[in-house]
Amino acid sequence: MPKMAQAADNGETGCAMAQMRIKDIAAEAGVSPATVSRYLNNRPGQMTEETRARIAAVIERTGYRPRAAARNLRSSRTNLIGVILADIANPFSSAMLEGLSASAAARGCSLMTAISGNDPAKEAESLTRLIDAGVDGLVVNTCGGNDKAIAAAAGRLPVVLLDRDVADAGVDLVTSNNRELVAGLVDALTAAGSERLCLLTEASDDSPVRRERAEAFTDELSRRGLAGEVVTLADGGATGVGRLDETIRGYAGKKLGLIAVNGLVFLRLTEALAQLGPSLPAGLKIATFDDYPWNHVLFGGVTTAAQDTLTIAERVVECLSERIDIVTTTVGDAAKLAPKRIEIPGHIEHRASTSR
Amino acid sequence: MPKMAQAADNGETGCAMAQMRIKDIAAEAGVSPATVSRYLNNRPGQMTEETRARIAAVIERTGYRPRAAARNLRSSRTNLIGVILADIANPFSSAMLEGLSASAAARGCSLMTAISGNDPAKEAESLTRLIDAGVDGLVVNTCGGNDKAIAAAAGRLPVVLLDRDVADAGVDLVTSNNRELVAGLVDALTAAGSERLCLLTEASDDSPVRRERAEAFTDELSRRGLAGEVVTLADGGATGVGRLDETIRGYAGKKLGLIAVNGLVFLRLTEALAQLGPSLPAGLKIATFDDYPWNHVLFGGVTTAAQDTLTIAERVVECLSERIDIVTTTVGDAAKLAPKRIEIPGHIEHRASTSR
DNA sequence: TCGGTTTACGAAATCGGTTTCGTTTCGAGT
DNA sequence: ACTCGAAACGAAACCGATTTCGTAAACCGA
Numbered sequence: 001m002p003k004m005a006q007a008a009d010n011g012e013t014g015c016a017m018a019q020m021r022i023k024d025i026a027a028e029a030g031v032s033p034a035t036v037s038r039y040l041n042n043r044p045g046q047m048t049e050e051t052r053a054r055i056a057a058v059i060e061r062t063g064y065r066p067r068a069a070a071r072n073l074r075s076s077r078t079n080l081i082g083v084i085l086a087d088i089a090n091p092f093s094s095a096m097l098e099g100l101s102a103s104a105a106a107r108g109c110s111l112m113t114a115i116s117g118n119d120p121a122k123e124a125e126s127l128t129r130l131i132d133a134g135v136d137g138l139v140v141n142t143c144g145g146n147d148k149a150i151a152a153a154a155g156r157l158p159v160v161l162l163d164r165d166v167a168d169a170g171v172d173l174v175t176s177n178n179r180e181l182v183a184g185l186v187d188a189l190t191a192a193g194s195e196r197l198c199l200l201t202e203a204s205d206d207s208p209v210r211r212e213r214a215e216a217f218t219d220e221l222s223r224r225g226l227a228g229e230v231v232t233l234a235d236g237g238a239t240g241v242g243r244l245d246e247t248i249r250g251y252a253g254k255k256l257g258l259i260a261v262n263g264l265v266f267l268r269l270t271e272a273l274a275q276l277g278p279s280l281p282a283g284l285k286i287a288t289f290d291d292y293p294w295n296h297v298l299f300g301g302v303t304t305a306a307q308d309t310l311t312i313a314e315r316v317v318e319c320l321s322e323r324i325d326i327v328t329t330t331v332g333d334a335a336k337l338a339p340k341r342i343e344i345p346g347h348i349e350h351r352a353s354t355s356r
Numbered sequence: 357m358p359k360m361a362q363a364a365d366n367g368e369t370g371c372a373m374a375q376m377r378i379k380d381i382a383a384e385a386g387v388s389p390a391t392v393s394r395y396l397n398n399r400p401g402q403m404t405e406e407t408r409a410r411i412a413a414v415i416e417r418t419g420y421r422p423r424a425a426a427r428n429l430r431s432s433r434t435n436l437i438g439v440i441l442a443d444i445a446n447p448f449s450s451a452m453l454e455g456l457s458a459s460a461a462a463r464g465c466s467l468m469t470a471i472s473g474n475d476p477a478k479e480a481e482s483l484t485r486l487i488d489a490g491v492d493g494l495v496v497n498t499c500g501g502n503d504k505a506i507a508a509a510a511g512r513l514p515v516v517l518l519d520r521d522v523a524d525a526g527v528d529l530v531t532s533n534n535r536e537l538v539a540g541l542v543d544a545l546t547a548a549g550s551e552r553l554c555l556l557t558e559a560s561d562d563s564p565v566r567r568e569r570a571e572a573f574t575d576e577l578s579r580r581g582l583a584g585e586v587v588t589l590a591d592g593g594a595t596g597v598g599r600l601d602e603t604i605r606g607y608a609g610k611k612l613g614l615i616a617v618n619g620l621v622f623l624r625l626t627e628a629l630a631q632l633g634p635s636l637p638a639g640l641k642i643a644t645f646d647d648y649p650w651n652h653v654l655f656g657g658v659t660t661a662a663q664d665t666l667t668i669a670e671r672v673v674e675c676l677s678e679r680i681d682i683v684t685t686t687v688g689d690a691a692k693l694a695p696k697r698i699e700i701p702g703h704i705e706h707r708a709s710t711s712r
Numbered sequence: 713t714c715g716g717t718t719t720a721c722g723a724a725a726t727c728g729g730t731t732t733c734g735t736t737t738c739g740a741g742t
Numbered sequence: 743a744c745t746c747g748a749a750a751c752g753a754a755a756c757c758g759a760t761t762t763c764g765t766a767a768a769c770c771g772a
Contacts, residue, residue, distance in 0.1 A: 022729055032752045037730055047750060068490045069428035070728035074757050078425065080468075080489070088454050089649070094444045097453075101471045105481075110489050112436075113469045115457045125461075133436070133466050134424045270653045293445070294650045297626045377758060388722045393760055403720060426759035429727050 020064045029058045040066055072134065077328055079109045081320060082130035084123060086143040086164070088115050090263055091292050092307060093141065096162065099313025100139060107321055109136070120145035127153055136328075137320040142166060144207060158323035160316050165208045170339050172319045174312055177343045178209065181305040182216040184348040185259050185287045188303045190226070194257025194285050197221065197228035198247060200269055201261040213261050213289070233268065244272045248284070255283045263290030270298055291349060301351030312344045376420045385414045396422055428490060433684055435465045437676060438486035440479060442499040442520070444471050446619055447648050448663060449497065452518065455669025456495060463677055465492070476501035483509055492684075493676040498522060500563060514679035516672050521564045526695050528675045530668055533699045534565065537661040538572040540704040541615050541643045544659045546582070550613025550641050553577065553584035554603060556625055557617040569617050569645070589624060600628045604640070611639040619646030626654055647705060657707030668700045 022040075026033045031051055038047060039055045058064070072078045081104050085093045097113065104111050112135055114126030124146050130138060137158040140150060147167045153159055154171045161173040182199075189197060199217040201210055214230045221228045231247050248256065260266035266288040286299060291306035319340060326337065378396075382389040387407055394403060395411045414420070428434045437460050441449045453469065460467050468491055470482030480502050486494060493514040496506060503523045509515055510527045517529040538555075545553060555573040557566055570586045577584050587603050604612065616622035622644035642655060647662035675696060682693065 019728095021727095033729075034731080034753080035751060038751085041730085051750085065488050067429070067728055068488060069425055069432070069434065070757090071730070072425035072757095073423070073429045073728080073759080074730040076425070076757075088450045089447070091445070094450045097469070098444050098471050098473065101469065105470075105485070110485055111469050113453070113457065113467050114461075115454050117454065129461070129466055132421050132424060267649055267653075270650065274653050274656065292650075293623055294626070294648075294654070297623070297630050298650070298654070300630065378760095379758080389759080390723085390761080391721060394721085397760085407720085423758055426727090426757070429729085429758080430760040432727075 019067075020062050022064075022066060025055070025058050025062065025064050028062070029055045031055065076134075078134045078136055080112050080133070080135045081109050081317070082133070082135035082138045083111050083113045084126045084130070084138070084140045084142070085113065085115050086118050086123070086141045087264075088117075090290070092163070092263065092290055092309065095309040096141070096313055099310045100317060103314050103317035107317065109317075109321075116143050118143040124149050131156065136324045139316055139320065158320055158327060160320045160323075162312070162316055163209060172323070172340045172342070174316045174319065174342045174344065175209070176307040176312070176346045178212050179216040179219075181289070181307075181346050181348070182213055182259075183220050185289075185303065185305050186217070186220050186224070186226075188348060188350060189257035189259070189285055189287055190224075192257070192285050192303075193255055193283065195227065195255040197226060197257045197259065199228075199230045199259045199261055200244070200265050201230060201232050202265050202268070203232050203234055210261050217259070233265070244269070245276055248276070255285075257285045257287070260286070260288035263288065263292050266290065266292070266295075266302075296349070296351055299352070303351050304349040305346055306349050307346040308344050315342055315344060375423075376418050378420075378422060381411070381414050381418065381420050384418070385411045387411065432490075434490045434492055436468050436489070436491045437465050437673070438489070438491035438494045439467050439469045440482045440486070440494070440496045440498070441469065441471050442474050442479070442497045443620075444473075446646070448519070448619065448646055448665065451665040452497070452669055455666045456673060459670050459673035463673065465673075465677075472499050474499040480505050487512065492680045495672055495676065514676055514683060516676045516679075518668070518672055519565060528679070528696045528698070530672045530675065530698045530700065531565070532663040532668070532702045534568045535572040535575075537645070537663075537702050537704065538569055538615075539576050541645075541659065541661050542573070542576050542580070542582075544704060544706060545613035545615070545641055545643055546580075548613070548641050548659075549611055549639065551583065551611040553582060553613045553615065555584075555586045555615045555617055556600070556621050557586060557588050558621050558624070559588050559590055561618070561620070566617050573615070589621070600625070601632055604632070611641075613641045613643070616642070616644035619644065619648050622646065622648070622651075622658075651705070652707055655708070659707045660705040661702055662705050663702040664700050671698055671700060 022036050023033045026036045029036065029051070031054070035047060035051065036055055037043075039052060039059075068078075081100070083097065083100055085097065087093055088097070097111075101111055112130055112133060114122075114130060116123035116126055120143060123140075123143055127138075127140075127146070127149055131153060135157070137160070138153060139160050139162050141162040142150060142164050144164070150159065150161075150166050151170065159171050161171050163175050165173050165175070186197060197217075199214055201214060217228075217230060220226075231243065233243050258269065260269050269286070269288075287303040287305070288295065289305045289307075291304045295302045295304045319342070323337070378392050379389045382392045385392065385407070387410070391403060391407065392411055393399075395408060395415075424434075437456070439453065439456055441453065443449055444453070453467075457467055468486055468489060470478075470486060472479035472482055476499060479496075479499055483494075483496075483502070483505055487509060491513070493516070494509060495516050495518050497518040498506060498520050500520070506515065506517075506522050507526065515527050517527050519531050521529050521531070542553060553573075555570055557570060573584075573586060576582075587599065589599050614625065616625050622642075625642070625644075643659040643661070644651065645661045645663075647660045651658045651660045675698070679693070
């Protein structure tokens with residue numbers, strides 16, 4: 001006989017009563033805790049429709065909620081997904097967070113988030129913090145510089161990389177079809193009359209994504225026999241402007257088209273253009289990656305390579321849950337499925353795209 | 357004698373060994389699990405410098421990490437802070453998330469995030485999800501419509517409201533000094549020559565924040581004897597543009613100044629202005645809340661009321677930890693400290709602010 | 713040297729679920 | 743009727759830490 005046997009017989013007492021435990025529910029429903037547990041996790045071994053109903057009724061009436069900590073401990077599963085984002089200021093990241101949140105919730109998982117702010121040290125710290133917290137899996141939008149740590153983490157739990165790859169291997173990656181998107185932007189600009197193209201990048205951003213886009217860009221140029229180059233803006237804002245000014249002057253009168261390699265570079269580009277004064281070279285056209293909400297306002301609308309963040313998020317969670325299920329189901333590390341590389345097609349938003 | 361007595365004697369075997377438990381560490385260090393626990397939580401009752409060092413050495417060597425689920429269960433504390441954000445697309449929210457993440461990490465806490473997308477149903481669901489997950493406290497940037505649920509939640513664990521208040525009482529709130537910021541924007545516009553002022557709002561956003569700003573605005577107008585009004589854009593984009601167009605025409609030739617009540621309205625405003633064509637009424641000036649990164653690019657720089665997101669985040673976490681400490685320390689609900697209302701002063705970014 | 717108070721630590725209970733394993737019951741097949 | 747397998751369920755171990763309580767040793771002033 002339990003100490004607080006009749007703790008449950010309250011109808012609607014408003015007072016703060018001690019929390020119900022599973023054994024209280026069990027007693028109330030006249031079954032064993034094991035059966036209630038089966039009910040809670042609707043285990044394959046069915047139970048009589050009658051006991052099921054009885055348990056449901058008791059839970060409904062008492063408003064019982066199982067304590068997560070207890071079930072986590074015993075089952076060593078938390079239904080938590082860790083997310084490490086490099087730069088939350090980037091709308092890509094916030095859109096992704098929203099998508100991940102929704103997809104995770106759909107599978108009964110919650111998100112634990114950490115933000116590295118593009119600082120590898122913080123990223124590493126977040127990595128251990130989330131793992132220590134017991135997340136079932138990890139989504140990492142890495143800022144780079146932690147390849148070994150990430151590989152190590154992937155050895156301990158399921159990891160899916162988001163957008164940015166890691167030199168070391170063995171982890172799933174979900175990203176956009178950057179090469180096609182680059183081609184699409186080149187298409188758009190040439191169709192709009194540009195004769196020379198520049199891809200603008202930042203020195204500080206040395207991510208594999210940037211490199212992939214730059215590579216695709218030069219490939220595309222040579223494939224089409226177009227003139228152009230990759231221009232790396234220096235980090236200090238002013239230098240960047242100088243470099244940009246120089247570039248624009250260098251192509252003066254030649255129908256230049258600029259592609260910003262990502263949203264932040266685009267932002268710096270607009271700043272720089274504003275600084276250079278209202279007199280832009282005639283025929284200068286602009287396109288960019290990342291569909292910031294103001295892209296269709298600036299310059300009368302900027303043609304944009306938009307990533308399908310919602311689908312990316314969905315697939316990320318899908319990959320992760322798949323691996324999580326494997327880990328928690330199979331005995332050892334047997335049946336390791338090969339690392340996937342998934343490209344989610346983005347699309348080009350065609351807009352006016354002219355600076356004038 | 358434990359089953360796996362010598363599991364610990366490996367030096368650097370690469371094989372995946374079973375995880376260490378606290379009792380393994382204890383055995384290895386020649387102390388009891390209780391002492392190791394004391395070490396881990398550096399409890400007031402000191403221990404010999406020698407045993408401390410011995411435990412530290414063993415932990416260091418084995419790379420032992422305590423299982424969070426177990427300590428959560430026993431201590432009924434998770435070091436998790438739940439965060440519910442209404443609209444992650446708003447840079448205010450993402451900046452806040454970054455700030456919260458940093459402040460929480462500084463106190464050894466992690467963040468569990470949920471995003472309501474301004475949907476009260478989702479918000480309510482997030483509320484229960486996070487509470488069920490066992491968060492120690494909750495930060496809510498509510499979208500409204502859940503006053504009772506939030507009040508109920510606040511009865512069960514510490515809750516701090518972020519930016520948006522809740523009709524019901526009894527919870528801490530951290531927000532900006534909206535009234536002063538409104539006055540600051542009015543200052544800026546009148547100083548720039550505006551004679552009539554409009555505050556632009558959206559019908560769909562009926563948050564207390566919007567209302568507070570609108571109220572402050574009309575107060576300010578009457579205090580200064582200025583002409584002007586609050587203009588509510590309808591929800592459907594097109595109607596909004598029409599309404600705006602109408603407003604601008606109505607004041608034609610009268611040196612109009614527009615204030616966007618928040619960043620999203622400002623975005624719609626820029627869109628609408630772009631749609632209305634390049635010929636804006638001469639002397640139209642614009643100011644806005646929320647310092648989006650492109651504010652200083654558009655229209656040659658838009659005067660902005662910027663909130664101090666970092667400080668807000670800091671104070672939010674501070675408030676929350678304070679209450680969490682009280683809850684976990686004191687016996688009952690004694691010593692309930694009164695709900696605070698904290699206003700963090702923002703500042704006005706003075707920029708060119710002219711549309712032409 | 714002796715009571716009295718800390719201090720350092722260990723033994724064992726405990727948190728609240730899940731999981732394993734075994735038992736009973738029920739229905740089908742012959 | 744009897745066997746057999748599956749279905750429904752209960753008893754008890756278990757997850758891995760924290761916490762309570764107790765004890766032995768150390769310290770301390772008189």
